[in-house]
Amino acid sequence: MSKILPLNLSGISVHAGGDHLLQDINIDFDKGPLTLIIGPNGAGKSLLLRLCHGLIKPDKGVLTWQGSDAAHAPRHQALVFQKPVLLRRSVCENIAYPLRISGMFTAGEIADRVADALDHSGLAAIGDRPAKVLSGGEQQKLALARARAMRPEVLFLDEPTANLDPRSLGQVEALIRETHESGTKIIMTSHDMSQVKRLADEIVFLYDGHIIEAGPAEKILNKPTSREASAFVKGDLLP
Amino acid sequence: MISILDGFSEALHLLLTFDASLFEIVLLSLRVSLTAVFFSALIGLPLGALLAVLKFPGRPVLIVLINAFMGLPPVVVGLIVYLLLSRSGPLGVLGLLFTPTAMIIAQTMLITPIVASLTRQAISDLWVEYRDLLHSFDAKPWQIMKTLLWEGRLSMMTGILAGFGRAIAEVGAVMIVGGNIDHATRVLTTAIALETSKGNLGLALGLGIVLVGIAVVINILTLSVGHVVGRQTAQGQIL
Structure with missing residues (x-):
């Protein structure tokens, strides 16, 4: 039984300086399918994701989780940014941080979730390493592990494999698939058609x-x- | 004409003979300046963080004022504290004038703008980096402040060191509110001023070299502690 889905966007518009960044967006996201938001650069993909996550407010329109406002949603959904934003702490501490500040977990629960996230993401061997010295692929895996540790019902991923080498890309995609198969709703942006496929x-x-x-x-x-x-699907140039 | 070498020789003599009055002056200097640094950090760190993160009416004016106060002339601060603490002043009843407490108050007023301003700058940069992440975690304002201050701890230390440097080296404010009373309010800078005016240039230079030595040792100690703390935190040994 879903706690927050479906997510409904109705008549959503976002403007900035006279430009229409998002215009009359109407869509429902429900439990189940792995959703890819695709489109060229500047189409508004990241903005749409941030709006769904609650980082920005629409200028027009209504966004509801399970028919009501978004007040209760933050605890059940998470966002991974295109460029991983990591605290100047160890890998373990980065995973523990959002769990700790949520105030919802005991120290024992936090330790269990951190250990579980490290295992699933393949980061167990480098749990004590400073997060800032990890490779790009490891940093993105850590960002994913941190989001997963919250066990969100919905996970937003903003081009999580941009700038990764093929090996890291494969590892991150495997993590995404595993997270999806564990029952988390994934809504992800990409403009890489092979990844979309x-x-x-x-x-x-x-x-x-x-x-x-x-x-x-x-x-x-x-x-x-x-x-x-x-x-776009054929890879032709768009006006 | 007194030479720098004579100054070094005098300084060495004072230190090696464990000159009691020198150690009394050094200890009082450290007590006054370190206490002022403590209170400045207590006020300046959260104030700087608030100015960096919160938007409120009058914020730009406050920022301009704090930046301007970084260059406050010590004699002006001394005069203000003197007027406040003098017998006819609003706080005269406390009887603090010509005591180390008055000197601490003056130095705190002098260096709080430095700590607050440098903190604001450092936290502003961190806020750009972490704003979306912390909002994404639904962090409360006090959690945001605490996190940013911790993430910027090494920059904060630079601000605190700058404040300490200003406090230990200033003479105008402590001279006015302390009165340079022997065995009561005499610190290194006022002692140097006194010995210079008496023509004891060797002793004055010796005291000056001791003062510079203290500043160097405090800087080395603080940076070493910061380095160790930073390394342990990154490895997850702290927090």
Whole structure:
């Protein structure tokens, strides 16, 4: 039984300095499929993710979790940023930090969750290492492990594999798949079509702040109905 | 004409003979300046962090004032504290004038703007880095302050050291509110001023070299502690 889903966005718009960054966004995210939000740079993918997570407020429209406002949602959803933001502490301390400040867990529970997150992410051997000295792939795995340790119902991932080498990319994708299979709803942005094909169950195609198409991955990848989605999927240059 | 070598020789003589009055002056200097640094940190660190993170009416004016107060002339601070603590002043009833407490108050007023201003700058930079992450964790304002102060602890130490340097080296404020009374309020800087005016240039220079030596030792100790703390924290041994 879901505690917060579905997430509903209705008539959402975000403006900045006269520019429409997101325009009339209407969509529901429900439990189940691994959702990829795709589109070219500047389409509004990261902004949409931050808006869903609650980091920014819409200028227009309504966002609800399970039909009510977002007040109770932060405890059940987490966001991993494109560039991992890590505290100047050890790997273990980075994972423990959000658990500790939530005030919801005992020291024993925190230790158990940290150990579990380290095991699942393959970081157990470097738990005592300063987070800032890790490689890019390890830092992103740590950011994912930290989010997973919260056991969120919904996990937002903002291009989590950008700038990673193929080996690290494979490891992070495996973690994402495992997290999805454990029952966490994944909503993730990407503009890497090969990754989209590997991971997506459902796709939301965003272009110039508008949702152009949304639906099952197979349909959007094989039979896109819009000119923009068709060009993007084929890898053609977009205007 | 007195030479620098004579000064070193005098300083060495004072130290090797365990000159009682020298050690009394050194201990009082350290007591006054370190206590002032303690209270400045107590006020300046949270004040700087608040100014960096919170937006409120009058904040820019407060920032300008604190930055301007970094360059406060010690004699002006001394005069203000003198007026406050003199028998006819609002705090005259406390009988603090010409006591080490008055000197601590004056030095605290002098260096708090330095600690607050340097803290604000350091925390502002960290806030840019960590704002989204901490909001994402739904951190409470006091948790944000605590985290940012801890993450910026080495920068904070620089601010505190700058404050200590200013306190231990100033002469104007402690001279006015302390009165340079032998065995009561005489510190290194006022003793140097006195010996110079009496023509004891060798002794004055010797005291000056001791003063510089203390500042160097305190800096080395503080940086060493900061280095050890930083390394242990990164390895998860602290917190």
